[in-house]
Amino acid sequence: MKLVLNIWRQKNQNSRGGMVRYELDGVNEHMSFLEMLDVLNEQLTEKGEDPVTFEHDCREGICGCCGFMINGVAHGPHRGTTVCQLHMRHFRDGEELWLEPWRAAAFPVLKDLLVDRAAFDRIIAAGGFISVNTGSAQDANTIAVQKHCAELAMDAAACIGCGACVAACPNASASLFVGAKISHLALLPQGQPERSRRALNMVAQMQQEVFGSCTNIGECEAVCPKGVKLENIARMNREYIKAAWAYREEAAAGGGG
Amino acid sequence: MNLDSRCPSGPIEQKWDKAKFEMKLVNPANKRKYSVIVVGSGLAGGAAAATLGELGYNVSCFCFQDSPRRAHSIAAQGGINAAKNYQNDGDSVFRLFYDTVKGGDFRAREANVYRLAEVSVHIIDQCVAQGVPFAREYGGVLANRSFGGAQVSRTFYARGQTGQQLLLGCYQALERQVGAGRVAMYYRHEMLDLVVIDGRARGIITRDLVSGKIAAYVADAVVLATGGYGNVFFLSTNAKGSNATAIWRAYKKGAGFGNPCFTQIHPTCIPVSGDYQSKLTLMSESLRNDGRIWVPKEKGDKRTPSQIPEAERDYYLERRYPSFGNLSPRDIASRAAKMVCDDGLGVGPTGLGVYLEFAEAIGRLGRTTIEERYGNLFEMYERITGEDPYSSPMRIFPAVHYTMGGLWVDYNLQSTIPGLFVLGEANFSDHGANRLGASALMQGLADGYFVIPYTLGHYLAGVKPGNLTPDDPEVLAAQRAVEDKTRQLLAIKGKRSVDSIHRELGKVLWEYCGMARNRAGLEHAIAKIPEIREEFWKNVNVTGENAEMNQALEKAGRVADFLELGELLCRDALIREESCGGHFREEYQTEEGEAVRNDDKFCHAAVWEYKGENQAPERHIEPLEFEYVHLAQRSYK
Ligand SMILES: Cc1cc2nc3c(=O)[nH]c(=O)nc-3n(C[C@H](O)[C@H](O)[C@H](O)COP(=O)(O)OP(=O)(O)OC[C@H]3O[C@@H](n4cnc5c(N)ncnc54)[C@H](O)[C@@H]3O)c2cc1C
Ligand code: FES
Numbered sequence: 047m048k049l050v051l052n053i054w055r056q057k058n059q060n061s062r063g064g065m066v067r068y069e070l071d072g073v074n075e076h077m078s079f080l081e082m083l084d085v086l087n088e089q090l091t092e093k094g095e096d097p098v099t100f101e102h103d104c105r106e107g108i109c110g111c112c113g114f115m116i117n118g119v120a121h122g123p124h125r126g127t128t129v130c131q132l133h134m135r136h137f138r139d140g141e142e143l144w145l146e147p148w149r150a151a152a153f154p155v156l157k158d159l160l161v162d163r164a165a166f167d168r169i170i171a172a173g174g175f176i177s178v179n180t181g182s183a184q185d186a187n188t189i190a191v192q193k194h195c196a197e198l199a200m201d202a203a204a205c206i207g208c209g210a211c212v213a214a215c216p217n218a219s220a221s222l223f224v225g226a227k228i229s230h231l232a233l234l235p236q237g238q239p240e241r242s243r244r245a246l247n248m249v250a251q252m253q254q255e256v257f258g259s260c261t262n263i264g265e266c267e268a269v270c271p272k273g274v275k276l277e278n279i280a281r282m283n284r285e286y287i288k289a290a291w292a293y294r295e296e297a298a299a300g301g302g303g
Numbered sequence: 304m305n306l307d308s309r310c311p312s313g314p315i316e317q318k319w320d321k322a323k324f325e326m327k328l329v330n331p332a333n334k335r336k337y338s339v340i341v342v343g344s345g346l347a348g349g350a351a352a353a354t355l356g357e358l359g360y361n362v363s364c365f366c367f368q369d370s371p372r373r374a375h376s377i378a379a380q381g382g383i384n385a386a387k388n389y390q391n392d393g394d395s396v397f398r399l400f401y402d403t404v405k406g407g408d409f410r411a412r413e414a415n416v417y418r419l420a421e422v423s424v425h426i427i428d429q430c431v432a433q434g435v436p437f438a439r440e441y442g443g444v445l446a447n448r449s450f451g452g453a454q455v456s457r458t459f460y461a462r463g464q465t466g467q468q469l470l471l472g473c474y475q476a477l478e479r480q481v482g483a484g485r486v487a488m489y490y491r492h493e494m495l496d497l498v499v500i501d502g503r504a505r506g507i508i509t510r511d512l513v514s515g516k517i518a519a520y521v522a523d524a525v526v527l528a529t530g531g532y533g534n535v536f537f538l539s540t541n542a543k544g545s546n547a548t549a550i551w552r553a554y555k556k557g558a559g560f561g562n563p564c565f566t567q568i569h570p571t572c573i574p575v576s577g578d579y580q581s582k583l584t585l586m587s588e589s590l591r592n593d594g595r596i597w598v599p600k601e602k603g604d605k606r607t608p609s610q611i612p613e614a615e616r617d618y619y620l621e622r623r624y625p626s627f628g629n630l631s632p633r634d635i636a637s638r639a640a641k642m643v644c645d646d647g648l649g650v651g652p653t654g655l656g657v658y659l660e661f662a663e664a665i666g667r668l669g670r671t672t673i674e675e676r677y678g679n680l681f682e683m684y685e686r687i688t689g690e691d692p693y694s695s696p697m698r699i700f701p702a703v704h705y706t707m708g709g710l711w712v713d714y715n716l717q718s719t720i721p722g723l724f725v726l727g728e729a730n731f732s733d734h735g736a737n738r739l740g741a742s743a744l745m746q747g748l749a750d751g752y753f754v755i756p757y758t759l760g761h762y763l764a765g766v767k768p769g770n771l772t773p774d775d776p777e778v779l780a781a782q783r784a785v786e787d788k789t790r791q792l793l794a795i796k797g798k799r800s801v802d803s804i805h806r807e808l809g810k811v812l813w814e815y816c817g818m819a820r821n822r823a824g825l826e827h828a829i830a831k832i833p834e835i836r837e838e839f840w841k842n843v844n845v846t847g848e849n850a851e852m853n854q855a856l857e858k859a860g861r862v863a864d865f866l867e868l869g870e871l872l873c874r875d876a877l878i879r880e881e882s883c884g885g886h887f888r889e890e891y892q893t894e895e896g897e898a899v900r901n902d903d904k905f906c907h908a909a910v911w912e913y914k915g916e917n918q919a920p921e922r923h924i925e926p927l928e929f930e931y932v933h934l935a936q937r938s939y940k
Contacts, residue, residue, distance in 0.1 A: 058851060076576045078687075084581055084802070091800040091855065096846055099854055101369065103542040105582050107683065108467055109373045124686075131686045156513055157852045164490070167370050171482035175475035176434045180354040180752045183425070183432035187389060190443025200436040200461060203468060207372060236434050 047073045047139035051086065053098055054146045059154050059162075065144070075135040079122065080105060080112065082134055099158040107131040107271060110206030113213070114159040115146040120210035120269040128208065128271040148213035151256040152220070163209050165255040166223060173247035174227040176236055195233050202229040204272040211266035211274075217258030222266040224252050225282035226274045232285055242289035249286050304559055304912045306925040309713045310414040315931055316396075319418045322714065326757050327764035334359035336768040338522040339759065340507055342494045342549055344371030346466075346744055347727025348528030349473040350751025356480030358756055360763075363520060364477065364486055365509060367493045367544055367857075372474040375530050375542040376747060379466020380587035380680065382448060382458035383744040385423040390447055394455040396420045403742060404932040406452040406632050407707070407735020408884035408900065410562070410908065413931055414714060415733045422753040423745050427459055429752060433472035437461050448592055448676075450740035452632040452939075458741045463587055463679045469744055473751075489520075495785045495860065497525065497553045497723065500777050503766075504553075504723035508785045512857060515850040517789065519773040519782045523763055524722045526755065527553060528747075531706040531728035533566065535865045535872065536817070537809025539703035540572060540585040546861040547868050550710050550729050558718040559910040559923065561711035561731025563868065564876035567738055567885045568818050569704035570596075570636035573687055573697075574656045583702040584687055586659070587680055588740040591629045593664035593673065594697070596620050596636070598648040598657050608650075608658055608696050619643055623895075627939040634737045634885045634898075635939060637701035641818045642896060644700075651698045660696035701818060705743060707734045707885065708875075711910045711925070715758035716750060719910075722766070724759060726750035731908065736884025789849050792859045797842030801858045804839045808832065808862075808869055816873050821889040825877040829870060836866040871911060871920065878922060881905045902934050 048071045056063025070086050077085070080102055087097035103111040107128040114129060116122035122132045137143070145159060153161040203226070211222035228245050231237035237244070260279055267276045311322040329337065337360050341352040344366040352364035366374060386399040399420035404411060427445070431437065437459050438446040447456040461468035480486040491512040498506035498519065506521035532547035533539035554560045571586045597616045604611060619639055621628040631639070640657050643649065650656045665673050670693065674681070681692045688698070709732060710718050710725040718725050727747040734742060771778070811831050815824035839862065847853045882891040882898035883905070891899045907924040914920055 074577055074579060076689075077579050078581070081579045081581050085579055088800050088802065091844055091846055092798070094796075094844065094846065097855060099852060103368060103373055103544045104375065104378045105543060106378055106584055107686075108464065109368070109375070109377050109542060111368060111373055126682075127686055131683070133686065133689065135689055160852070163369060167372075167478060167481075167488075167490075170372075170475060171478040173482075175479040176432065177479060178429070178432040178476075179357045180350075180429060180476075180756070181425075183428040186387070186427045186431040187444050189431075191439055192443055193439045193441050196436050196439045199434075200468070203436050203461075203471065204464065206377075206467075207370065230436065231434050234434050234436065236432055 047075065047134070049073055049137065050142040052142070052144045053158070055098070055158055056155055057157065059156055063155065073134055075133070077134045078105065079129050079132040079134065099160050101160045102130055105130040108206060110208040113148065113208045113210050115148070115213065117144050120148070120214045121271055126271055126273055148209050150212045150218035152218065153209060153212065161209070163207070165257070166207050166209065168255065169220070169224055169248055169251045170227065172251035173244040176231060177240060189235050191235060199230050199233040202226045202233070202274060202278050205274050206272055208271065210269045210271060212257065214265040214269040215258065216263060216265065217261060219260045220252050220255070220257040221260035221279045221282065222270065222274055224248055225278035228285050229278040229281045232281065241285065242292045245282065245285040245289040246293060249282070304719055304910065304923045306559065306711065306719070306910055306923055307713065308412060308925060309715060310412070311714070315414060315417045318414050319421055323757050326761035329760050329764045331359055335361050337361060337763045338363070339524050339526060340365070340520055340522040341526045341528065342507060343374065343528030343530065343727070343729070344474070344477065345374035345376035345528060345530055345727060346470055346473055346747030347751045348526070349374065349470065349477050350748050351526055351528060351726055351755045352486050353473060353476035353480050354752055354756050355759065356485035359485070362480070362486040363489060363522065365489045365492045365494060367491065367512060369491055371477055371488060371490065372471060374470060375545050376470045376744070377467045378542060379744055380463045380585065381589035382450065382460035382465045382741040383426070383469060384450065384457050384741040385427045385459060385745065386420050386457060387424055387427060389445060390456045392455045394457050398455065399423060399457065401932050402453050403733065403739060404735070405937060406739040407737050408898070408937055409735065409902070409906065409929060409934055410565070410883055410927065411733050411735035412927060413929060418754070419733050419746055419749050422749045425753060426745060426748045430469055430472050433476060435461060435468045435472040448589055449630060451588055451591065451630045451636065452739040460589065463589070463677060466744060469748065493857065494549045495552065496781055497556045498778050498781045499556045499720060500771065503721045505771055506778060508782050510789070513852050515853065517782060517786050519778045521771045521773055521778060523766060523768050524724065524759060526724045526726060526759070527710070527729050528726040528751065529729045531709070532868060533703045533706050535808070535869050536703040536812050537805050538575065538580060538583050538813070540569060540583050543582060546864070548861050548864045550725070551864040551868055553710060553718065553720065553723060555913050556720065557913070558720045558723060559711040559912055560708070560871065561908050561910050562708040562875065563872045563911065564816065564879060564886050565707035565736050565884065566703060567633060567705040567707060568637040568701045570633055570640055570701050571659060571699045572702035573684065574651055574653065574700040584683065585702070585704065586684060586697060586699055588633070590659060590677060590680060593668070593676070594629065594659040594661050595663060596629055596657055596659050598643045598650060602647045608660070617648070624939045631939050632737060632739060637818055638887060638896070640701055656698040656700045658696040659699045661692065665693065705738055707732050707736060707738055711908065715761065716754055717758065717762065722762065724755060726755060736886055789856070792845050792856060792863070793849060795840065795843050795845065797844050799842050799844060801843055801845065801855060801862050804835060804843060805862045805865065808835050808866055811835070812869050812872065816876050819887050819889050820876050822877065825873050828873045829877065832866065832870045832873065839863065839866055874920070875909055875911065879905055879909065906934070
């Protein structure tokens, strides 16, 4: 099949970008979307032109590297699917597509369809962990974990950190990403000792990065390739409010935050 | 080349304790004076960097992706082994050790494998404490499944995303150290060379993948945990960026390369669909817990699978290996698939495929249970092929998956270059000639969390910290060499894309150094690869320039190294005149097509030494002794 691709081309973070139109013939329905772009890049290289830069690595929908907007939808039209797992059988012959990078102030474009998501790492570094040095763990079966809790924690932990939630949100909020991590750890007994600090610190870091606020629109859940649910944001809000109170009580009692 | 394994003396179950006690220590106040470079943020590198940070060393960690969380360990699906014996089904440290040595077809070092089995139990404890959401039973205890090559259930898992969850645990521990200022994380940095001064590893040269800046970083020791080199075949289950550059550069600086030809072909992957194919997708081995593998008994049977009655199907693994059946080790299952396809019984449009069917399991356990166990794998299959595996069987075929070969290391995980340590898939590993499923995650974490913190400390206690800066003339010379090579790649501006040449190399390797190898084929490949290499250096087109983000340049550097490594793979395979594990030489097989080892001549690790441009590398050996698991023909019948 044949496609018309309008792709955002931008040389680097400081230059202005713009849409460039390409026509691509011979697209096979069994190709993945990125394999289709590989074919385009092969042709551009043959002509001595700069191939289109996009982020990718595993091509199995798990590393979270890939992602861009296809016709305004993060990761494209197929629900629950990263763009590396999206296959061309979902498109029609002759279709015209618009590819753009994630758009968010916290994710500056580095080149073409590739953005900088280091803000996510900084949020995790602020508290998205359980402080347990190697060697200090007890036997793994000492603490029983309700199957139901383990499953819910796993649902939240399935987040791949691709950033589609931020890109889809009109406010460019990172709440789904942050809520997923806070939920994952708050749902497990191992996460309890740092529960309050974690919520406070991660939310504070999220606010320091230039993400917007959540106004419960739900676009994030709709595009999440891993089906991470909005209830994680609700849980984050509850955790945060509870923690804010706990923090005050602790502080009043002369304890740490 | 000094190949002293430095294994401690004494009974095998006491060796590691003895070694730990005898190792020198660095006192807590002195630790921060020592700087350590860790290249790689996968399970091995991430675990090492986090743990060394916790201990108080001054750590810098590098990865080429945009975040340490994206290392290829993230893609591991099925699970991680540990000798917990929570199932009370007869498992023990000794049994895991035994299974691993036997599974590796007696080509691994016993002492290392024993240690691996021993620390496996601590890994699970550590990961659970970090919040890894492993699968659980209703009573709240951890669940297990079985993997190939074992008759006990010792595999821990988090749905089909075990690697992801283990890596996130590890990444979070790492980010905690980053936040605490004990680890400096350099993401989007690719290591392009190793700095060796006075015979010791002292730093690395990297390219910043955003700005193109080439820079030197120096340290008191360097740890490589850069993963496997399966992408030398172009098509593999590895991520697109997985590469051999770090270990290949170290090899060219004097590190011995162990058993390069030991590569693993995984039996259950989604078959190739066309020339545009960019990678192959694994369908986890865990599926073989409940899936049954078969082909039609008749050649050219064009009926749909559901129309083929039971009696006209050949469940060839169950037939040939009744006691392990569908859970036979990978090398055996892959070769069996190749044999039925060679006999013309393969299925699907290309004839290169076999069925993996769940109908029986769905009937027995119900769809919900199967969904719970494998839901995400089934979805992935459906997404890629457009077919629904709940209603018709999956089609699968073997694909390159893992490399047991890698840089040779001693018991302390130190390469032949003092101060250069190698962890995870990048080292020549504890898996011998074939790795058992769910053992790579175990090895990566064992190396990173529990081995290197001791052995690196022992090394550092014997050297003086500091005393080297990035503007040292030798460091600058190494940096200039990298800049020159980069310029050279960009100056060719020929006609062919990097990928097209990489594909060509991959085809040669798959054909002649893949699932079955023979003398004539290997000799052909050894003649052919230098031609492809020449074509590359004459006619590749690396577009763009250095001082920018340039993915073509990144790929070109990696492929340039694969073009050299590919030849070494074939040389190693040619000299090893036996069949063992993943290395199957057609000349050495039984009448039923089983592998025949030659323990008299090849009961050793082959270790290659680089001898310079256009010189044949030299082959050394480390003899292997089997005191505890006696050499025997492997049997899974
Ligand atoms: C699809 C798939 C499924 C698997 N499933 C399982 C399973 O179920 N159980 C199991 O035990 N094993 C499994 N394996 C194998 C296992 O995942 C790997 O062997 C293991 O994760 C490797 O870990 P590692 O830390 O050694 O390397 P990786 O995780 O590959 O990490 C390599 C790191 O090195 C960095 N790096 C590489 N080169 C450079 C360079 N030149 N410069 C800078 N940084 C560099 C990368 O950025 C990355 O951070 C699977 C493998 C695949 C491919
Ligand atoms: S490339 Fe890894 S998720 Fe798409």
